[in-house]
Amino acid sequence: MVQVQDLPDFKQKALQWASTFNATCYLDSNGFSDPYSKFDTLIAAGAKAQLVANVGNAFDQLEQFRIDNPGWMTGFLGYDLKNEVEQLSSENIDGLQFPDLYFFVPQHLIIIKEDDIEIISDEPAEVLKEITAQKPVQAKQQSAITLQPRFSRDEYIDTANRIKGHISRGDIYVTNFCQEFFAEDADIDPLSFFMELNEVSPNPFSSFFKWDGNYILGASPERFLAKRGNKLISQPIKGTAKRLDDVNADEQAKQTLRNHPKELQENVMVVDLVRNDLTRSAKPGTVKTEELFGIHSFKQVHQMISTVVCELQDGLSNVQAIKNTFPMGSMTGAPKVSCMQLMEHYERSKRGVYSGAIGYFSPDNDFDFNVVIRSLLYNSFNQYLSFHAGGAITYHAIAENEYEECLLKAKAVMEVLGSK
Template identity: 70%
Template sequence: MTITPPNISIFKQKALQWASVFDAVCYLDSNEFTDPYSKFDTLIAVGARAEVTAYTGDAFEQLETFRKDNPGWITGFFEYDLKNEVEKLSSQNPDGLEFPDLYFFAPQYLIVIKGETVEIIADDPQQMLELIEHSSVAVSSASVAVSDPSVAVSSPSVGVSLQSRFGRQEYVDTVEEIRGHINRGDIYVTNFCQEFFADGMQINPLTIFFQLNQISPNPFATFFKWKNNYIMGASPERFLAKRGSKLISQPIKGTAKREADSQTDELVKQELRNHPKELQENVMIVDLVRNDLTKSAKQGTVKTEDLFGIYSFRHVHQMISTVVCELRDELSAVQAIKNSFPMGSMTGAPKVSAMQLMEHYERSRRGVYSGAVGYFSPDDDFDFNVVIRTLLYNSVTGYLSFHVGSAITYHAEAEKEYEECLLKAKAILEVLGGVL
């Protein structure tokens, strides 16, 4: 069934409200960003007629089998800690969220939105449409307070605080230790991440997502529900997409705060475009992504389509490069993902050494953060984001979490890297009732 609702925005909110009672929900929204590789503006997959839940060991193999058995639309996520299956690594840090390492489902109901047109795929699309139209969009206030040694945030309505795994000085000291490894040549660049978290929180995940998507509308926005666990994301980054035989990766490295004055904002963009440290970060990760794609590419097809592109979002400018290749005929879509996982922008170089070191210096498991959420389509194309700028929530335990990170290079200044982390957390902290 194809329809043209009078108001697409309200339809999407009602559809997600209706979907949220199911145990399996995947909502992907481009927020009207222009993207030559997108198949749709919004995808809403609801209810699992088949599903696979897997943990490190044979997770990719299980997904390969599941994909063969379900060749239509499937949606799901990969946790960052699948690195332990791809490489000889381990994760011993605490995990308060309890997501599986991999989860995918073949939906009972599917909504595909392109422009003003909505396609509803279901056994009884008319009944589904009526249920959606009778849904109400009730966005209630929901906020928490954040307090750590270096972030002053308050909320008059809720007396619970988010804690940080690192105080400012602890973070600065750790960055200096990491720079020591860079000076010794152990690594060239890494992505060092810290977690903000709270226990025993009661929030409305749908409300939080609506607010986050309003404050920070990004091209890879995500609401994902797995039973009692939620992913509420405002990611600007694509990990990997497949279009026909073409693979596309668009790593982000380089961040600058937007300014209200247009002339000043333009100067900020130009400074980002020419900043030696940001250019160094970006080109290092581009080289890493090129190397990852080589594992899946036809010989001689890996190339950089766009180097150091500057893209503007609500709160920040980002430096994004585009790397592509032609997929070898004998490799499956799942194998192509495994060959590039985890994404280079969230690891560092050399990749394995950087992941080992970050496992040592970070104080919690990344889990879904630094992983990917996305879909496989019936033509065996796929598209997966990078899980950043994202809240994660276990509604049974009330554990609420988000990570932020920044690239550490030889030229990194620890205090500035800490400020960049807070800049990346700005939208989430606004949603949670805080100010920086």
């Protein structure tokens, strides 16, 4: 174990150092307390082995890769793996061209818990030396980047109302309708962007992920699925309210969210969906809701979060447990397959890593994955920049309000980009 005098400085230098490798995964809880987290920060750098896979047999490849590499592994699962889980397809625009699945076994791993730092490497002393020798990152002057929407405001509202028509007819009950904001020929410094984003919008599942010039720069507040011993934990988010500067008004916003019929409705429907998904991996009778309609406050927003747990069936692999619940219900809706089919029809771009998950497998056979939301995706080769935001459409949803919620979720990223 290593201890340092200035932990925030060490974390920044460690991220700078890690970002020079072709494969980097930085996961930061930003000080949020969580009974299911194993550490405050994880930093993986360099790839001893890696897996790149696309829809077809990606989960089978991941299963074998995990068997071959039973220690630490980090990576991501793209939303469009749904096409492997169900009989679905994706034909929408894809400017990023990311793979559907990528994992790597790190050469170096740094785990920070409270004031203790553990360096797992063949050369831990050399790693520490290289990190402490890092010079302070110089903020690079960057021209403001304006993200273009795939939908105009009127088009989004019209489409949301058409989706409500499907709900009125009973085709679906609740869905997540997403839109992409994008920029072409965009030149950004991903490290500087992430550092600023993590300051503007610190969240418990923030992530800086890099592989071969592609980046996922995230400020996610949501856990998709974790395993602790024989227990699976999912914490879907449905329900959002803006933070306000005035203390009394901010508290009132929390209470309004806590009692809002539409927000409660969408949350409980997704909780039911997650409960149903978990039954596929659970010992009979063990699925339960530990917390329903919990209100959690972040720097930009208040969120309604529920916690659903179960005991894992004996003999079921971690990869199979993830596949049984993928994609996460908070990003699909109910019924799941019908919602995914309809959103492929109404949305105008491929979700890709957005609505997917980033996380890790650990040597003790546990895992933890977030939901890739509030995240900027960047392909530095073709200089394509992408940000998605979504809103829950229910029978009681007001389309104009859902559009404004998308902009609220985009606020932190827009602010860092200097976007109008």
